[in-house]
Amino acid sequence: MANGxxxxxPETPASTGAAPAGAxxxxxxxxxxxxxxxxGIPLKAVYTEADRRADLQERLGEPGAFPYTxxxxxxxxxxxxxxxxxxxxxxxxxxxxxxxxxLLGQGVTGLSTAFDMPTLMGYDADHPMSLGEVGRxxxxxxxxxxxxxxFRGIPLDKVTTSMTINAPAIVLLAMYVAVGEKQGLKPSQxxxxxxxxxxxxxxxxxxxxxxxxPHVKICVDMIEWCAANMPKWNSISISGYHIREAGATAxxxxxxxxxxxxxxxxxxxxxxxxxxxxxxxxxxxWDVHNDFFEEIAKFRAARRIWATTMRDRxxxxxxxxxxxxxxxxxxxxxLTAQQPLNNVARVAIQALAAVLGGTQSLHTNSMxxxxxxxxxxxxxxxxxxxxxxxxxxxxxxxxxxxxxxxFMEALTDTMEAEALATIKRxxxxxxxxxxxxxxxxxxxIADSAYRFQQQVERGERVIVGVNKFASDADELSIPVLKIxxxxxxxxxxxxxxxxxxxxxxxxxxxxKALRDACMSDKNLVPFVLDAVRAHATLGEISDLFREAYxxxxxxxxx
Amino acid sequence: MxxxxxxxxxxxxxxxxxxxxxxxxxxxxxxxFEVIYTGLxxxxxxxxxxxxxxxxxxxxxxxxxxxxxxxxxxxxxLMRDRGLNDVLLTGGGIISKEDMEALRKLGVGxxxxxxxxTGAIIDYVRGWVAANRAGKVGSASGTxxxx
Numbered sequence: 001m002a003n004g005x006x007x008x009x010p011e012t013p014a015s016t017g018a019a020p021a022g023a024x025x026x027x028x029x030x031x032x033x034x035x036x037x038x039x040g041i042p043l044k045a046v047y048t049e050a051d052r053r054a055d056l057q058e059r060l061g062e063p064g065a066f067p068y069t070x071x072x073x074x075x076x077x078x079x080x081x082x083x084x085x086x087x088x089x090x091x092x093x094x095x096x097x098x099x100x101x102x103l104l105g106q107g108v109t110g111l112s113t114a115f116d117m118p119t120l121m122g123y124d125a126d127h128p129m130s131l132g133e134v135g136r137x138x139x140x141x142x143x144x145x146x147x148x149x150x151f152r153g154i155p156l157d158k159v160t161t162s163m164t165i166n167a168p169a170i171v172l173l174a175m176y177v178a179v180g181e182k183q184g185l186k187p188s189q190x191x192x193x194x195x196x197x198x199x200x201x202x203x204x205x206x207x208x209x210x211x212x213x214p215h216v217k218i219c220v221d222m223i224e225w226c227a228a229n230m231p232k233w234n235s236i237s238i239s240g241y242h243i244r245e246a247g248a249t250a251x252x253x254x255x256x257x258x259x260x261x262x263x264x265x266x267x268x269x270x271x272x273x274x275x276x277x278x279x280x281x282x283x284x285x286w287d288v289h290n291d292f293f294e295e296i297a298k299f300r301a302a303r304r305i306w307a308t309t310m311r312d313r314x315x316x317x318x319x320x321x322x323x324x325x326x327x328x329x330x331x332x333x334x335l336t337a338q339q340p341l342n343n344v345a346r347v348a349i350q351a352l353a354a355v356l357g358g359t360q361s362l363h364t365n366s367m368x369x370x371x372x373x374x375x376x377x378x379x380x381x382x383x384x385x386x387x388x389x390x391x392x393x394x395x396x397x398x399x400x401x402x403x404x405x406x407f408m409e410a411l412t413d414t415m416e417a418e419a420l421a422t423i424k425r426x427x428x429x430x431x432x433x434x435x436x437x438x439x440x441x442x443x444x445i446a447d448s449a450y451r452f453q454q455q456v457e458r459g460e461r462v463i464v465g466v467n468k469f470a471s472d473a474d475e476l477s478i479p480v481l482k483i484x485x486x487x488x489x490x491x492x493x494x495x496x497x498x499x500x501x502x503x504x505x506x507x508x509x510x511x512k513a514l515r516d517a518c519m520s521d522k523n524l525v526p527f528v529l530d531a532v533r534a535h536a537t538l539g540e541i542s543d544l545f546r547e548a549y550x551x552x553x554x555x556x557x558x
Numbered sequence: 559m560x561x562x563x564x565x566x567x568x569x570x571x572x573x574x575x576x577x578x579x580x581x582x583x584x585x586x587x588x589x590x591f592e593v594i595y596t597g598l599x600x601x602x603x604x605x606x607x608x609x610x611x612x613x614x615x616x617x618x619x620x621x622x623x624x625x626x627x628x629x630x631x632x633x634x635x636l637m638r639d640r641g642l643n644d645v646l647l648t649g650g651g652i653i654s655k656e657d658m659e660a661l662r663k664l665g666v667g668x669x670x671x672x673x674x675x676t677g678a679i680i681d682y683v684r685g686w687v688a689a690n691r692a693g694k695v696g697s698a699s700g701t702x703x704x705x
Contacts, residue, residue, distance in 0.1 A: 117572035117623050121599075129601070132628025133572050206574030206598055246577050333577075337672040370672045371654060372624070449577050450584045457675050466673045480654055483624065556597030558567075558580040558587075 038291040039249035041414050047406035056409060059304065063399045067307040069300050069412065071358050072323050076399030077390075081109075082354075083361040084386045085162060085327065089114030089139035090373045091487050093149035096139040100154060102376060106383055110192075112162040112363060113150070114138035115172075120207045122168040122542025125491035135487040137373070138164075142491065142537050143498045147175040148182065156180045161192040162237070162327065162361075167209045169196035170218050170524060171541050173226075174532040181533075193234035193283055193327070196222050199260040199432055200239045203441045204246035206554065209542050212436055214549035218524060220267045225525035227278040234283040236264060237327065243441070244287035245333045247449025250298050251415055253287060255422035256432075256441045258305055262423065263432035265314055275314045279321035286359070288350040289331040295350070296402060297411040299326070299357025305416055305423075328359040335370045339465035340478050343367040348385050355395055356402060362386060372480040439555065446558060495537060502535035510534040511544065518548035563687050564614040568596040568605040570633065573623035578650060582618065585676035591683070602629060606636040609645060615687045617642075618679075619649035626653050630661050646686050650674065 035043040044051075053059065061067050064074035073079050086108050088099045100111055116138040118130035124142040125134045134140045141147055151161075156179065165172045173194050180190050198215035201208050208215060219236060226235035240248075240257035248256065261282065268278055284302070288295050306324035310316040330350035335343045344367050351364050364382040366374030374382070390396055402408040429435045436442070455461040462468045511534075514527040531541055567583045569576060576598060587593045594612050596605060609617050617637070621629055626649075634647055650670035653661075658669045667686065670679055 117625070121572045123572070129572060129599075131571075131632075132625035133623055136624030137573075201574075206576060207572075247581075370652065372652065446577075446580050446584075450581050453581045453585070453676060457677060463673070467675075553599075554597055556595050558583040558593075558595050 037250070037294040037411070038289060039251040039294060039415075039418070041251070041294070041411065041418075047410055049406065051406045051410045053409070053413065056404075059413075060403060060409075063403075066311065066319065066322060068303040068323055070400040070403045072303070072325065072360070074399075076358065077355075077396035078399075081390055081396060082359055082386075083110040083160070084108050084383060084390075085110035085112045085361050085363055086379060086383055087112040087114050087162075087164065087329070087363045088379070089116070090137075090481065091135040091139065091483055092491060093139055093141060093146040095135070095484075095487075097150055097152050097154075099376070099379075100150075103379070103383070104154070104159070106380060107387065108383060110160045110162065110361065111154070113164060115163075115165055116140045117207075118142075119172075119538060120165065120167065122171075122209045122538060122545070124495045124537050124539030125488060126495050127539055130488070132488070134491050136483055140487065140491045141172070141175070142495045142539060144175050144178055144532055144535055145494065145498055147172075147179050151176075151179050156183055157185050157189040157191075162195075163193070164195050166195055166198055166201050166205070167207050167215065168538055168542050168545075169194050170222055170528050171532065171538050173222060174525065174529040175538075177230075177529060178532050187229045187233075188231055190230060191232040193237050194222065195237045195239060195285070197236055197239045197260065197285075199263055199436060200242050200257070202436045202554075203243055203256060203260075204248075204445060205242040208552050209545050210549035211552045212433055214545070216263070216267055216433060217521075218545075219264065220271060221523045221525055223264065223268055223278050223281075224271065224273060225523055226281060227273070231281075233281065234325075235278070235281050237283050237285045238264065239285040241285050241287040241329055243445065244289065244331065246445050247452065248445045249448055250289065250291065250294050251418040252422070252441075252444060252448060254298050254302055254305075254415060255419040255426075256445075257284065257286075258302065258309070258419060259423050259426045259432045259435070259441075261306065262309060262313075265310075266431065269314065275310070275316045276318040276321050279310060279314075279316055280318060280323075284324055284326040286326055286328045286354075286357075287331050288328050288354045288357075290334050290346060290350065292349060292353050293408065293411055294415070295353040296357045297408060297415045299328075299354070299359065300400075300408075300412045301415040301419065302326070303358070304412070305419060325360050327361040327363070328354040328357070329363040330354070330365045332365055332369055335365060335367070336463060336466050337370040339471060340367050340371065342465050343370075344381060344385070347382060348389075351385055351389055352393075352395065355389055356400075358400060368478055368480060371478070373483075375479050375481045377479065439557065443557070495539075498535055498537065506534045507531075507536055511536055511540065514541065515544055515548065518544060560691075563591045563616065563683065564594070564612065565591050565616040565618055565683065566594045566596065566605070566609050566612055566614045568600055568608070568617060568619050568633075569598045570600055570602060570605055570619050570621060570629045571623055571625045572599060573621060573625070574598055575622040575651075576620070578622070579620035582620070582650070582676055582679060586680060586683070589680045589684075591680075602632040602636055605633055606640055606642065609637070609642060610640055614645060615690070616646040616648060616683055618683075619647070619651075621649065621651040621653070624652070626651060627657055627660070630666050631664060634664060634666055644690055646683070646690070648679075648683070648686075650679070 063071035366378035648667040
């Protein structure tokens with residue numbers, strides 16, 4: 001694949017921009033301008049009838065029919081608009097509950113929870129490793145009491161909730177079910193999504209408790225339990241987002257994410273589950289970066305690959321098993337700290353690509369997220385961007401408007417072919433778990449990230465306001481969210497108080513049952529649910545996993 | 559021939575965002591530095607211990623989790639306690655200008671935010687180490703403060 005990915009012809013460095021660092025590389029004759037997507041797919045100036053494949057119609061299908069290249073539903077967004085789901089979480093459960101109510105008042109149609117680092121890593125707020133991290137990057141949840149506060153006043157049978165949690169996901173799932181019980185609801189009445197995608201944690205996001213195989217086993221426990229008990233719940237959100245943010249190209253994001261999906265399906269089938277019993281509740285999550293057409297092609301290629309894989313490789317018979325339903329988020333990594341108002345434009349363009357790609361649900365980032373967690377004002381502009389797309393632009397009126405475009409179909413085909421080649425390579429390594437254990441996707445992504453940075457520094461890739469059209473003037477400062485510094489102390493006290501007041505005998509019995517279950521191959525969900533009902537904390541349950549399965553330390557390579 | 563510049567690139571705390579740390583580590587390696595990368599989820603104690611054992615000129619921390627106002631001061635204090643007085647403590651991440659200024663007053667060196675060219679970090683480190691070896695700076699901030 002080509003290294004240089006000049007999207008615009010090189011020209012003399014802009015007077016206002018930083019000079020390209022690699023001036024020496026341009027000595028001699030000026031390089032031919034190259035036109036490529038961000039993934040490095042070469043582009044022609046124009047696409048014509050000659051680029052159209054003879055079997056196009058078969059590869060497209062009708063909207064709402066196999067292989068779903070065009071859309072999952074015959075009438076697209078006319079049947080149902082995408083869910084506007086803004087990811088939120090900071091400080092205490094109380095702080096975030098207030099933000100949830102604010103967002104619902106502003107017209108979001110689904111909630112999405114961001115947890116803080118200790119919660120993501122399975123530590124209570126009072127653990128020494130949590131020092132300085134409590135409530136900083138999301139909401140701090142250590143106990144069932146915190147979870148009740150988080151969803152206070154929110155009817156869990158009416159509002160769907162997504163939870164971005166992975167390593168201790170089974171604990172948060174159990175807490176959510178337990179909060180539902182307190183609202184008088186059965187698990188079957190709860191709708192939403194738990195991310196619970198550990199493969200992409202080892203590949204990209206790097207939040208884990210145990211080594212890969214026990215974590216994947218617990219993911220499969222959740223898929224199995226949800227298939228039997230929570231028909232409205234997405235038991236996993238197989239995520240490309242973090243893979244992309246860590247440096248992958250769109251083509252790599254597509255390939256590694258679908259390979260992860262294949263990995264989970266294989267593990268479920270190995271356990272003896274019927275593919276049509278769980279596959280309809282598998283969901284996906286894409287990043288949406290700046291390369292407009294490539295992003296749209298990615299969504300279309302993903303649907304086609306998944307439908308074909310599920311039907312032909314896994315023998316799924318239920319059309320719902322073939323349908324790749326997805327959430328999308330605009331690319332945090334594309335935002336700039338310099339000239340932050342420009343981010344509003346980036347987010348709008350990325351959101352448009354997600355909608356034209358046919359996403360089922362969307363988060364739009366706030367302009368200030370390279371500086372801190374977003375303020376209420378910034379979040380509102382991000383949500384309004386989606387509302388403008390939905391209600392002012394008319395883009396939701398017609399299904400897959402790029403369908404049949406010479407260019408879009410060629411790009412969709414190329415993305416598909418690249419992803420399938422990578423998936424084949426992973427299959428040859430023995431599957432995605434083996435590939436992750438040998439660090440293959442991790443290394444590919446780190447290499448892409450470094451290559452991208454070098455291109456930026458050589459001026460081959462333009463970032464407006466950073467390496468071109470930079471401003472010497474003092475940066476416009478925008479308000480930044482401040483986290484209450486006292487949160488750590490207060491949260492630690494809440495944990496201690498729960499531990500001091502719970503029924504100790506009931507807690508001990510539930511923990512012992514869970515410990516025994518960890519040593520067996522039983523499904524852990526019922527045991528974690530009992531432990532949570534007995535007020536076991538997130539940290540205590542995660543400690544049991546550490547004890548049973550060991551801790552994971554990644555080889556430090558770069 | 560002068561000793562190569564030795565840099566410890568560290569990820570402190572629970573933060574898993576390692577794209578920046580790896581990119582900076584790769585750029586420093588390509589610039590001729592000897593780079594030791596700690597890997598993820600290190601405590602301040604582990605980082606300072608590694609800095610001591612590896613005899614580095616520079617400790618560069620990457621923190622994108624918002625814990626910088628806790629972790630930088632702790633690493634800074636442990637470096638004083640262990641006698642690492644002529645080692646630069648620098649780093650980067652999602653850190654507001656206000657917080658960068660507060661850390662600078664403590665004695666931490668320059669901190670770098672999103673969009674910084676790796677060349678700027680390399681130039682800064684090279685300049686600091688040259689001045690330090692020539693005996694021109696006494697602490698990480700280059701203000702001559704000694705703990």
